[in-house]
Amino acid sequence: MTSLQISVSDVCKSFGKQKVLSEIGVNVFKGEIFGLLGPSGAGKTTLVKMIAGIDTATSGSIKVLDVVMPNLKVLNKVGFMAQSDALYGELTALENLDFFATIYHLKGSIKKERIREVMELVNLLDDIKKPVNQFSGGMKRRLSLGISLLHQPEILILDEPTVGMDPVLRQSIWDELKRLSRNGTTIIVTTHVMDEAEKCDRLAMLRNGRLIATGSTEELKKQTGSATIEDAFLHFGGANR
Numbered sequence: 001m002t003s004l005q006i007s008v009s010d011v012c013k014s015f016g017k018q019k020v021l022s023e024i025g026v027n028v029f030k031g032e033i034f035g036l037l038g039p040s041g042a043g044k045t046t047l048v049k050m051i052a053g054i055d056t057a058t059s060g061s062i063k064v065l066d067v068v069m070p071n072l073k074v075l076n077k078v079g080f081m082a083q084s085d086a087l088y089g090e091l092t093a094l095e096n097l098d099f100f101a102t103i104y105h106l107k108g109s110i111k112k113e114r115i116r117e118v119m120e121l122v123n124l125l126d127d128i129k130k131p132v133n134q135f136s137g138g139m140k141r142r143l144s145l146g147i148s149l150l151h152q153p154e155i156l157i158l159d160e161p162t163v164g165m166d167p168v169l170r171q172s173i174w175d176e177l178k179r180l181s182r183n184g185t186t187i188i189v190t191t192h193v194m195d196e197a198e199k200c201d202r203l204a205m206l207r208n209g210r211l212i213a214t215g216s217t218e219e220l221k222k223q224t225g226s227a228t229i230e231d232a233f234l235h236f237g238g239a240n241r
């Protein structure tokens with residue numbers, strides 16, 4: 001039986017008087033790649049930040065691995081790649097990796113090995129000794145992704161992970177996400193790119209802070225008689241205004 005890893009029930013979020021998420025309900029199961037699809041400003045980042053425990057809901061509840069969020073207990077089991085890179089510009093990539101690896105209690109040869117593995121994956125091994133403020137935007141994204149994978153988290157939350165990456169690297173990142181999910185990692189990924197949405201097992205479509213549809217990519221296309229997720233999204237009213 002597939003087990004529930006993330007449950008979002010009746011979640012609302014307001015910033016001051018502005019309500020940015022309304023009555024969001026989403027369940028994510030072990031080993032799924034779950035996509036949050038929506039136009040800019042739909043509320044994707046706000047939702048994943050709350051799931052990662054970085055922000056709190058105004059009402060409703062969020063549980064990750066059966067623990068009510070936010071909670072430090074699950075920190076070690078969650079990897080979060082934010083949209084704006086949380087990197088130290090004056091430090092080298094290696095120093096950044098070392099810093100985050102230490103936070104995740106990785107030590108000695110295991111730490112060294114994991115750093116090498118993730119840098120190989122994001123194709124940055126040759127740049128590991130460069131200060132991050134000499135990195136391009138895409139390189140910073142790749143480093144952030146590598147950092148989120150360091151501690152082999154059970155839950156991986158990625159906010160627009162492949163923005164600024166070339167198609168070859170994008171493909172290899174998706175191959176890796178598929179491999180991780182086959183091995184039981186649960187992955188939430190936000191995107192506004194339709195071909196990426198097609199790669200997810202299930203999707204929640206968001207528009208103006210509301211869920212307009214949830215289901216497998218096949219279900220969503222079938223329900224709307226669409227050939228593509230883009231058409232299905234438009235059918236559900238996903239276009240921005």
Ligand SMILES: Nc1ncnc2c1ncn2[C@@H]1O[C@H](COP(=O)(O)OP(=O)(O)OP(=O)(O)O)[C@@H](O)[C@H]1O
Nearest residue numbers: 015020038039040041042043044045046047083192
């Ligand atoms: N800290 C904040 N204070 C006030 N308003 C905010 C804050 N964070 C987000 N918002 C507002 O919440 C809404 C949703 O923003 P959010 O970043 O979650 O959207 P998104 O779907 O991730 O968009 P994008 O794809 O452009 O990143 C927007 O109207 C945004 O202006």
